[in-house]
Amino acid sequence: MANKKQPVSRVLGMGPIEPDVSGSSRINVDDTERIWSAAGGALLATYGLRRGSFGGLLLATLGGFMVYRGASGYCPMNQALGRNTAEPKAEDRAVDSVEIVKSLTINKPREVVYAYWRQLENLPRFMFHLSEVRQLDNKRSHWVAKLSDGLLAKTLGTVEWDAQILEEVKNERLVWKSLADARIDNAGEVRFIDAPNGQGTEVHAVIKYRPPAGQLGSAIMKLFNPAFEEMIKQDLRRFKQLLETGEITTIDGQPSGRKSEQQSGKKPVSEHAKADEKHESAML
Amino acid sequence: MKALCYNGVGDLRTERVADPTIINPKDAILRVILSSVCGSDLHLLNGYVPTMREGDIIGHEFMGEVIEIGSEVKKLKKGDRVVVCSILGCGECQYCQSTQWSLCDNSNPNAWIPEKAYGDSPAGIFGYSHAFGGYAGSHADFIRVPYADRGCFVIPEGLADEAAVFASDALPTGFMAADLADIQPGNIVAIWGCGGVGQMAIQSAFLLGASRVIAIDREPDRLRMAKDISGAEVLDFSKVDIQEALREMTGGRGPDRCIDCVGMEAVSEGLDYYYDKTKQFVRLESDRPIVLREAILACRKGGTVSIIGVYGGLVDSIPMGAAMNKALTFRMGQQHGQRYIPRLLEHLQKGELNSGFMLTHKMSLDEGMKGYDLFNKKETMRVVFAPQ
Ligand SMILES: NC(=O)c1ccc[n+]([C@@H]2O[C@H](COP(=O)([O-])OP(=O)(O)OC[C@H]3O[C@@H](n4cnc5c(N)ncnc54)[C@H](O)[C@@H]3O)[C@@H](O)[C@H]2O)c1
Ligand SMILES: [Zn+2]
Ligand SMILES: [Zn+2]
Helix, strand or coil: CCCCCCCHHHHHCCCCCCCCCCCCCCCCCHHHHHHHHHHHHHHHHHHHHHHCCHHHHHHHHHHHHHHHHHHHCCCHHHHHHCCCCCCCCCCCCCCCCEEEEEEEEECCCHHHHHHHHHCHHHHHHHCCCEEEEEECCCCEEEEEECCCCCHHHHHHCCEEEEEEEEEEECCCEEEEEECCCCCCCEEEEEEEEECHHHCCEEEEEEEEECCCCHHHHHHHHHHHHHHHHHHHHHHHHHHHHHHHHCCCCCCCCCCCCCHHHCCCCCCCCCHHHHHHHHHHHCCC | CEEEEECCCCCEEEEECCCCCCCCCCCEEEEEEEEECCHHHHHHHCCCCCCCCCCCECCCEEEEEEEEECCCCCCCCCCCEEEECCECCCCCCHHHHCCCHHHCCCCCCCCHHHHHHHCCCCCCEECCCHHHCCECCCCECEEEECCHHHHEEECCCCCCHHHHHHHHCHHHHHHHHHHHCCCCCCCEEEEECCCHHHHHHHHHHHHCCCCEEEEEECCHHHHHHHHHCCCCEEEECCCCCHHHHHHHHCCCCCCCEEEECCCCECCCCCHHHHHHHHHHHCCCCCCECHHHHHHHHHCCCCCEEEECCCCCCCCCCCCHHHHHHCCCEEEECCCCHHHHHHHHHHHHHCCCCCCHHHEEEEECHHHHHHHHHHHHCCCCCEEEECCC
């Protein structure tokens, strides 16, 4: 997808908005990079392990390495190359923004779909990488990302940023942008359109973000973007599941013959299952 | 509980695993009473379906007793004796609501895997690899059934467990094959494969108005059942030239409707078998479309080819020219069980369909590997496990 010339958002006539060059992309300090390493690494490790093939193992190993690096702030590769990302270099300019596009059709009326999304506090119910979104006023909101439990969270603390809705047409579209100094500079647009023949609502989402500056930034982006893209797509699938069925489809917590999962049948331990517990009380 | 787990190609083990619990509000937990093997499991066991993981509980054709329900389950209650559709449907998406249940948008939590290979994701299936959702299967003491109100069907009183269990998979699949074939009164129907699915397709074809059904296989016991119980004329493909025989038996026209109840692991006595087997072995081809080729060549001009035998990946040398120039119609898909099961339970109860004869061996879960060995060698029609 990344190597196609024209961004898909152009085909849809969407995504005119660009994320600011402020936080993640301007300050090429080791802290920002550590967060990216950790978040991306955790993602890679998850997807890699799920895949369970040789390629998956490779991904998982790479992922594990990135997590280690993120958590420790030490990169043997950088060490070997004799570079230190904490010291900005002349060639470390802001990297182009990266776009992720996902469209799907939800079998519910447009007003219902829009209203659920516009209540930004709802987002973490299906966006599992967010732990909280708080509306500050009608346009501004505060976002808290969920990195993962344990060591990582302890080392890095939380990743938070403010965002602002720039444009809002009720039941039709929302455009937003992160505010200055966000850890992850991002911007996006969501459109809600009636699907033909009463098939419900088409949701078109374009999300753009700026990876950390410099060469390492583009390298990280190349590595992580497929995982981020997959994550956003999963988020939207869960949004659809939640709206259509009132619950999120999952197998987490079911029994298997794998020794590592032996206890899981008794009590759900994973992220998915925990979020599902939340949903039970928050059913539509 | 005990469960039959996949441990690698040709390797099944009965293991102790945790009991399932309600995870989502629309889930139910069943005590499994009967759980059958199916030809689809052989594709897993013989290594033709990727994304199986060591420790996966297999099995998808089953019936049992409801012992626990989630807070959003409305129609079922504890103690209900139910048969469960092998394919999961949420009941709320566009596809489920137009009764195309096996295309459900929401029931596959791993939709991202098939989306890459197929462009979009089909529904989840019990015990049928992670590409199809990774759901724990039914060869176990207990099973979790998501969207329980949609997938569970109460078995009418007087209908035996041994007959009802096949209303989960083999029967709705065979019936759908006949339904897709769009049989018109008086049509002559040819059916490849006399396994459980084929047997049910034969009977369904008659029910839907076929005047004659010609069934094809090479297993003597299966051919005998196709003839004596399901009522078909039979052809042994190891003894006769199928193309020639079908043409001569239909006055030179060819069968009006051709149904593939074999799928990707078809065998043949000819050279094409070794051609496909070799390509499959070196992974140039994932499926052996021997029956599909035969059906296209045999089908009469303007006829319909219905494909219910499962294909997973790439096939090779499909006679597209024959299909095009004879103006054939292709229909196919995984079964939309929820659409058919209520009606099929009635047919069974009234004796208009007969399924119980397919249970040729009943075994305990401990005999899982032995059961599948028998089934793989076609020494049984269907082995059914009775967990407790
Ligand atoms: N679409 C669905 O929803 C669905 C559901 C269940 C099963 N299936 C598929 O249906 C197929 C049959 O299932 P089953 O349980 O009856 O399997 P089975 O293994 O019991 O029977 C398959 C039969 O096909 C015969 N056969 C092999 N090569 C043949 C050939 N060249 N010509 C004629 N017959 C041949 C075999 O001898 C065997 O008797 C499988 O592919 C299975 O995956 C599909
Ligand atoms: Zn089956
Ligand atoms: Zn559905």
